[in-house]
Amino acid sequence: MPYKVSNTAALPTTAVGTVLASQANYYFVQLDIEGDGKPFLCLRRALLKKLGQQVLVGDRVEVEELDWQDRRGAIATIHPRRTQLDRPPVANADQILLVFALASPTLDPHQLSRFLVKAESTGLDVILCLNKRDLVSHDVLNHWQARLQSWGYQPTVISVQTDPALPSELLTALSGKTNIVAGPSGVGKSSLIGRLVPDLTLRTGAVSGKLGRGRHTTRHVELFDLPGSGLLADTPGFNQPDLTCTVEQLVACFPEIQARLAQGNCQFNNCLHRDEPGCAVRGDWERYDDYLAMLEDVMAYQQSLDNRPDEEALEKVKVGAAGQVQHEPKLEARKYRRISRRSRHQAMDDLKLDLTDVESFEDLDDDELEDLGF
Numbered sequence: 058m059p060y061k062v063s064n065t066a067a068l069p070t071t072a073v074g075t076v077l078a079s080q081a082n083y084y085f086v087q088l089d090i091e092g093d094g095k096p097f098l099c100l101r102r103a104l105l106k107k108l109g110q111q112v113l114v115g116d117r118v119e120v121e122e123l124d125w126q127d128r129r130g131a132i133a134t135i136h137p138r139r140t141q142l143d144r145p146p147v148a149n150a151d152q153i154l155l156v157f158a159l160a161s162p163t164l165d166p167h168q169l170s171r172f173l174v175k176a177e178s179t180g181l182d183v184i185l186c187l188n189k190r191d192l193v194s195h196d197v198l199n200h201w202q203a204r205l206q207s208w209g210y211q212p213t214v215i216s217v218q219t220d221p222a223l224p225s226e227l228l229t230a231l232s233g234k235t236n237i238v239a240g241p242s243g244v245g246k247s248s249l250i251g252r253l254v255p256d257l258t259l260r261t262g263a264v265s266g267k268l269g270r271g272r273h274t275t276r277h278v279e280l281f282d283l284p285g286s287g288l289l290a291d292t293p294g295f296n297q298p299d300l301t302c303t304v305e306q307l308v309a310c311f312p313e314i315q316a317r318l319a320q321g322n323c324q325f326n327n328c329l330h331r332d333e334p335g336c337a338v339r340g341d342w343e344r345y346d347d348y349l350a351m352l353e354d355v356m357a358y359q360q361s362l363d364n365r366p367d368e369e370a371l372e373k374v375k376v377g378a379a380g381q382v383q384h385e386p387k388l389e390a391r392k393y394r395r396i397s398r399r400s401r402h403q404a405m406d407d408l409k410l411d412l413t414d415v416e417s418f419e420d421l422d423d424d425e426l427e428d429l430g431f
């Protein structure tokens with residue numbers, strides 16, 4: 058139960074919290090004991106760095122040396138992750154809120170299919186939300202609802218612009234979870250986030266200028282508090298849904314295939330559901346051709362990995378939604394700038410941030426940015 062801290066003498070020096078955002082080597086941590094308090098600006102203990110332990114947005118961490126005056130601390134321990142996404146890099150996410158528009162831009166079934174498969178391939182739960190209901194007729198709406206039902210989905214239909222209140226089923230589904238918003242541009246994601254998180258001024262990593270460069274890259278992510286409970290990640294990191302999964306994972310991403318396999322097995326264990334005899338999956342269902350096209354992509358991708366020199370085929374361990382460990386090929390080595398110990402300490406000292414002003418990074422001038430290694 059969060060409580061308001063009033064007696065500074067009795068304040069703890071260590072606490073558990075959630076990493077909401079990061080910039081350079083700094084992490085914005087919301088402490089559990091504060092509930093609605095502004096995040097603490099934290100560094101990672103040298104030991105974690107030595108052990109090669111990255112702190113991710115969404116991580117549950119233990120913070121030591123809490124300085125309540127300046128709202129600073131040091132991250133000493135990272136709790137085990139329930140899940141881990143690579144793009145965007147988020148720990149402990151529960152589900153993906155996939156947003157599409159019924160019109161403007163035109164709802165392209167193949168694009169939607171690809172986003173759905175990409176979302177399913179994370180192993181997280183997927184919620185599908187269709188926005189801009191105000192732009193289509195009842196007939197068009199019914200058409201899409203029936204069509205998506207046959208794909209195995211029950212979309213929540215909304216109009217961010219004209220709904221007096223967002224449907225309670227959507228709010229309930231997001232509540233208490235860490236949600237990742239995904240979808241193509243122009244469908245109303247920002248507008249939706251604006252309504253789900255009314256006080257966006259609470260954002261922690263809202264930055265501009267040189268520091269803000271990261272903001273619209275696929276690697277930048279920050280979490281917002283949902284009213285009540287739960288978190289929402291605002292990230293553009295999902296816009297090009299390249300399929301980097303295995304054939305087995307692809308098959309698991311189609312509810313239609315799972316439904317067919319539940320009815321009966323294919324003749325061959327390793328059936329790819331193309332032209333093999335005795336296939337229980339091949340047949341007259343709408344997305345079958347989408348499956349075949351994506352199968353080609355996934356096989357080409359796997360082939361390209363097999364052809365890589367060994368030293369490039371770095372493996373990356375991911376923890377799936379059910380806690381299972383998956384090994385995924387890591388495509389790009391993360392580049393990070395080395396900043397000397399002295400200049401990091403210097404930077405921390407120079408960074409007299411008042412975190413009651415949450416957009417504080419915007420106040421840094423070029424010299425201060427330089428000190429941060431930018």
Ligand code: GDP
Pocket residue numbers: 188189190191192215216217218219241242243244245246247248249
């Ligand atoms: P994003 O790129 O997915 O973040 O989409 P935005 O939130 O920026 O919205 C794109 C455009 O769609 C903006 O002009 C919004 O005003 C508009 N828009 C968002 N929601 C609705 C809606 O429910 N109905 C209509 N007609 N327009 C909407």
Ligand code: ZN
Pocket residue numbers: 323324328329330331333335336337338339
């Ligand atoms: Zn088959």
